[in-house]
Amino acid sequence: MQLDIGRALKSPGVEFEFALEEARAPEPWHGDELVFERPISLSGVYAAAGESILLRGEVRTTVSAPCADCLEPAVLPVSARVDEVFTREEDPDDPDRFTYEGHVLHLDDLVLGAILLEMPMRLLCRPDCKGLCPICGANLNHTQCACQKEMPSKQPFAALASLLNQDEEV
Ligand SMILES: [Zn+2]
Ligand SMILES: [Zn+2]
Known part of the structure; x- marks a missing residue:
């Protein structure tokens, strides 16, 4: 998932809306344990502030994984907030900080990380499994x-x- 931020770089301080949707669902994850039932979408706003890009939005998709109790697929609609600063240079004090090159943000790591954070410790197929x-x-x-x-x-x-x-x- 990529976002062209050329407009924001030319107009610092101006917020731009965006909406991205992947054409198809990502491959299964974690040894096929986590399956994407739907493509991922991300929408929100972004703006340039100096050399940094501020991006705020919401990730949506639906995943399934084996139920913690019965091992049958448990389906989970996911909606996760993202609020992130991308910098042009890597920050030696903050190696986890996302960076960008040219006028393109690469959003896969941000989006997948936000989805993983929403996964419960024990996913159940239904509350009374x-x-x-x-x-x-x-x-x-x-x-x-x-x-x-x-x-x-x-x-x-x-x-x-x-x-x-x-x-x-x-
Ligand atoms: Zn028995
Ligand atoms: Zn179950």
């Missing part, structure tokens, strides 16, 4: 496996109580 059975691995959203019936009783003191009763009888 039931996950996988820890015993047989069945997806409990779709099926009720037999394992649950064999789980321990919810009355752990029942067995103890019957033991005490036996003691009394002796």
Whole structure:
């Protein structure tokens, strides 16, 4: 994703609106774990201030990734704010600062970084995902496996109580 900032460089201090949309969705990311369901769009304003370019806007796309509990695809619409300063020269005190050459801003790193920041630590396919059975691995959203019936009783003191009763009888 690129933005031609020639107009802003000729008119410092003037804000220009822009709207960019990629023609197609990016390739999957992180070993195919993060899939882009839609192309990325970015819109906002930019302006030149001296040798710097100020850019403010909103990134939008839709991604999917394996649900943290059941591993089926969990779809997440993403909308992320970006507010960034691009400088012509690299800043030795701030190596993370974005730079530009000529009259073009390269926005891929900014946009992808903003999307990653919006990803939750645990992405779920739905808020009440039931996950996988820890015993047989069945997806409990779709099926009720037999394992649950064999789980321990919810009355752990029942067995103890019957033991005490036996003691009394002796
Ligand atoms: Zn799930
Ligand atoms: Zn099971």
